Amino acid sequence: MDVPPPEIAYSRMRWNAPLSLPHAESLLHQLQLADAATLVDLGCGWGELLLQAAAMHPALHCEGIDNQAWAIERARGATVERGLAARVRFRLQDATTWDGSAHRLMCIGSSHAWGGSSQALRALAARSAPGGYLLYGDGCWEHGRPPADAVAIFGDGVLRLGDLAAEAVAAGWRVMHSSTADLREWDEFESSWRDGREHWLRTNADDPAAEELRQLVERRLREYLDVYRGVLGFAYLVLRK
Numbered sequence: 001m002d003v004p005p006p007e008i009a010y011s012r013m014r015w016n017a018p019l020s021l022p023h024a025e026s027l028l029h030q031l032q033l034a035d036a037a038t039l040v041d042l043g044c045g046w047g048e049l050l051l052q053a054a055a056m057h058p059a060l061h062c063e064g065i066d067n068q069a070w071a072i073e074r075a076r077g078a079t080v081e082r083g084l085a086a087r088v089r090f091r092l093q094d095a096t097t098w099d100g101s102a103h104r105l106m107c108i109g110s111s112h113a114w115g116g117s118s119q120a121l122r123a124l125a126a127r128s129a130p131g132g133y134l135l136y137g138d139g140c141w142e143h144g145r146p147p148a149d150a151v152a153i154f155g156d157g158v159l160r161l162g163d164l165a166a167e168a169v170a171a172g173w174r175v176m177h178s179s180t181a182d183l184r185e186w187d188e189f190e191s192s193w194r195d196g197r198e199h200w201l202r203t204n205a206d207d208p209a210a211e212e213l214r215q216l217v218e219r220r221l222r223e224y225l226d227v228y229r230g231v232l233g234f235a236y237l238v239l240r241k
Helices: 022-028 048-056 069-081 118-124 146-156 161-170 183-203 210-228
Strands: 038-042 059-066 088-092 102-108 130-139 176-181 232-240
Touching: 022 048, 022 130, 022 176, 022 232, 048 059, 048 069, 048 088, 048 102, 059 069, 069 088, 102 118, 102 210, 118 130, 118 161, 130 161, 146 210, 161 176, 161 232, 183 210
Parallel strands: 038 059, 038 102, 059 088, 102 130
Antiparallel strands: 130 232, 176 232
């Protein structure tokens, strides 16, 4: 069992990506949802961005797909609480096995499910209707060659921002809009990631797993502040098929 369980570990996070609410609203606007009937989020997590889209567009029908049962349960609970159950549904399923087609897609931080950025962009292109739009979010190196200690943490599969956009074009997309998370969004993301775990530590100090978790939280803070803050970026691309 994970310690703490993910429903607690991620409880202080709005979404599992460095993204502010104004930035999210801007991205959803760029997705041209007013002209769409449906929106599908592949790898939706607990569905907060999908719920924001549904709230912004009362005629929009939405579907979220994720393979984490706890996240789908959280998403379904929020859907009922916000009175959106008639237009939003969540399905427990591996996003890579979804074989539908949609004019509006989202995939934020889930490229690993397909094996990497280029594979994900090609797979998503195959699921987009002609003329369709995709809001795609992925980690990237923002400024040239990354330092070796950052690569040691995140691996060599992370692309530079320009290379990520080039992979999108090679997969059959046109880049309509691009932006990256700013440092304030990153700081909030990292702080909220730690916050859920710190909350568990405060109330479970005598748990046998507490010391290992405490070391993990402290190591991640050091790595963020000393290694990848301002080095690892997160790109949001609005793409058109």
